Amino acid sequence: MWITSDPARVREWSRAYRAAHLRVGFVPTMGALHEGHLSLIRAAREECDRAIVSIYVNPLQFGPTEDLSRYPRPFARDVDLCRREGAAGIFHGTDEGLYPPGFSTSVEVAKLTEGLCGASRPGHFRGVTTIVAKLLAIVEPHAAYFGAKDFQQAAVIRRLTADLDLPVRIRVLPTIREPDGLAMSSRNAYLTPPEREAATCLIRALRRAQEAYDRGERRASTLRAEMEAGLLAEPLARPDYIEVVDPLTLERIERADRGALLALAVWIGGTRLIDNALVGAQLP
Amino acid sequence: MWITSDPARVREWSRAYRAAHLRVGFVPTMGALHEGHLSLIRAAREECDRAIVSIYVNPLQFGPTEDLSRYPRPFARDVDLCRREGAAGIFHGTDEGLYPPGFSTSVEVAKLTEGLCGASRPGHFRGVTTIVAKLLAIVEPHAAYFGAKDFQQAAVIRRLTADLDLPVRIRVLPTIREPDGLAMSSRNAYLTPPEREAATCLIRALRRAQEAYDRGERRASTLRAEMEAGLLAEPLARPDYIEVVDPLTLERIERADRGALLALAVWIGGTRLIDNALVGAQLP
Numbered sequence: 001m002w003i004t005s006d007p008a009r010v011r012e013w014s015r016a017y018r019a020a021h022l023r024v025g026f027v028p029t030m031g032a033l034h035e036g037h038l039s040l041i042r043a044a045r046e047e048c049d050r051a052i053v054s055i056y057v058n059p060l061q062f063g064p065t066e067d068l069s070r071y072p073r074p075f076a077r078d079v080d081l082c083r084r085e086g087a088a089g090i091f092h093g094t095d096e097g098l099y100p101p102g103f104s105t106s107v108e109v110a111k112l113t114e115g116l117c118g119a120s121r122p123g124h125f126r127g128v129t130t131i132v133a134k135l136l137a138i139v140e141p142h143a144a145y146f147g148a149k150d151f152q153q154a155a156v157i158r159r160l161t162a163d164l165d166l167p168v169r170i171r172v173l174p175t176i177r178e179p180d181g182l183a184m185s186s187r188n189a190y191l192t193p194p195e196r197e198a199a200t201c202l203i204r205a206l207r208r209a210q211e212a213y214d215r216g217e218r219r220a221s222t223l224r225a226e227m228e229a230g231l232l233a234e235p236l237a238r239p240d241y242i243e244v245v246d247p248l249t250l251e252r253i254e255r256a257d258r259g260a261l262l263a264l265a266v267w268i269g270g271t272r273l274i275d276n277a278l279v280g281a282q283l284p
Numbered sequence: 285m286w287i288t289s290d291p292a293r294v295r296e297w298s299r300a301y302r303a304a305h306l307r308v309g310f311v312p313t314m315g316a317l318h319e320g321h322l323s324l325i326r327a328a329r330e331e332c333d334r335a336i337v338s339i340y341v342n343p344l345q346f347g348p349t350e351d352l353s354r355y356p357r358p359f360a361r362d363v364d365l366c367r368r369e370g371a372a373g374i375f376h377g378t379d380e381g382l383y384p385p386g387f388s389t390s391v392e393v394a395k396l397t398e399g400l401c402g403a404s405r406p407g408h409f410r411g412v413t414t415i416v417a418k419l420l421a422i423v424e425p426h427a428a429y430f431g432a433k434d435f436q437q438a439a440v441i442r443r444l445t446a447d448l449d450l451p452v453r454i455r456v457l458p459t460i461r462e463p464d465g466l467a468m469s470s471r472n473a474y475l476t477p478p479e480r481e482a483a484t485c486l487i488r489a490l491r492r493a494q495e496a497y498d499r500g501e502r503r504a505s506t507l508r509a510e511m512e513a514g515l516l517a518e519p520l521a522r523p524d525y526i527e528v529v530d531p532l533t534l535e536r537i538e539r540a541d542r543g544a545l546l547a548l549a550v551w552i553g554g555t556r557l558i559d560n561a562l563v564g565a566q567l568p
Contacts, residue, residue: 007449011451102443103447104393104394104395104396104443104447105391105392105393105394105413105443105444105447105448106391106392106394107389107390107391107392107417107448108389108390108391108392109388109389110388110389110390111388112388129389133391133417133448134447134448134449137448137449137450137451138449140451159386159388159389160389163387163388163389163418164389164391164417164418164421165291165418165421165422166421167295167421167424
């Protein structure tokens with residue numbers, strides 16, 4: 001398994017695979033890999049011939065008051081995990097290599113980025129789409145893999161690649177969860193033991209709304225109220241947003257007659273966690 | 285010579301060339317081809333193995349009060365010219381194909397786009413960089429060709445491709461001029477005969493400043509005054525901007541000790557023309 005910080009070397013590897021008629025699957029990550037990431041690497045290996053993983057904590061997608069400096073960077077462990085999963089190589093990006101002096105380009109998706117995490121984290125998605133456009137240009141993969149936990153991110157990247165005619169298939173895979181239902185996230189490492197226990201309120205809130213939907217409830221206000229009640233039961237939780245939106249446009253809806261995305265962002269102490277569930281709709 | 289409006293067909297052609305170890309040169313245009321464009325096609329053919337020309341009047345790069353609807357579209361003549369120059373194919377883009385419903389992505393370069401035409405035409409360069417990013421993703425060329433008349437555009441696109449790690453070489457070729465020095469432009473077709481005569485004031489203004497530079501003048505204010513005097517001599521001319529800027533950053537300079545770009549935008553009646561000259565510096 002190769003490891004390089006040089007974009008030109010990554011492109012050489014990818015082009016060598018392509019020249020040998022091997023399909024390249026790409027898994028962009030910020031490292032601190034968990035089972036969610038590993039499921040993406042496995043899918044990339046199964047659906048393509050070679051899996052390339054990028055590990056780079058992208059400063060552009062962090063707001064000035066966010067957790068850029070303390071974001072976990074267990075690189076040696078990540079390398080072991082990639083090797084164990086049979087990744088072909090790791091692109092370990094650097095700030096100097098990716099944003100050299102004079103860098104001044106940004107890539108932005110409107111509309112889809114207006115609500116949910118886009119509203120809570122101004123500039124976040126511009127940072128995501130800019131780095132993803134760069135990484136796709138460097139890696140030139142046949143397919144790129146994203147997790148459904150970051151549902152809005154996946155939708156935005158799908159839009160980005162369609163709009164810019166980037167020749168890559170975007171694959172979105174189901175959220176991987178801990179046994180108690182907490183969605184895997186690198187940020188779960190921030191949680192103290194009592195916070196970790198409290199963090200199950202997200203999945204409990206989603207399940208309350210899912211059960212209401214399954215009983216036939218279609219009013220978004222009621223589904224939202226179910227999620228809110230699930231979160232209010234947990235004193236350590238402070239909701240950032242609680243939304244019921246159209247799974248394609250991510251716009252607020254009044255009724256979930258054609259399915260819905262239930263989406264949450266919740267502060268547990270100093271850690272912001274997100275989770276979501278589709279009702280009456282499938283992952284695209 | 286093939287002609288298609290289908291991005292997927294263009295990519296197939298380009299990939300077939302690449303698979304046959306042929307280099308692809310790309311000349312993006314808005315059609316109404318003149319000798320300037322033809323010099324780019326010739327360079328693409330000479331430096332690469334196949335030249336692909338795109339012809340598309342990109343609405344995104346026109347302001348609401350600009351000349352989008354009346355921009356000339358002599359497609360049959362353009363096809364003849366491309367064939368005569370030995371182009372391999374023409375991508376004749378369409379609004380529906382390039383900006384389908386829901387399109388919401390933009391690509392933007394900051395800083396370099398702030399002055400000159402960027403200041404006069406808000407949103408223009410965002411339109412340019414968005415379509416060029418798309419066209420480069422579709423055509424996947426080894427090299428792309430631009431004219432020095434649109435000096436700022438070329439600088440912006442160089443920045444774009446470097447910043448997004450797009451695997452393409454940007455080539456900027458000298459401005460091609462009419463016998464009396466007027467820079468070739470599709471917009472020259474708008475000029476009435478008296479306006480056409482008046483339009484030589486741009487090159488006369490640039491030459492006055494060049495001569496002053498050659499005599500040893502380095503003060504930007506004096507170089508600007510020379511250009512202004514050259515334009516004021518022409519009653520049909522209404523200057524939009526008259527600038528002396530750094531050839532790399534395009535920022536205003538006080539002195540031209542390390543060379544300069546002399547840059548003009550001038551209204552001749554209802555037609556806005558631009559031209560520029562480098563002094564003490566070479567095309568990059």
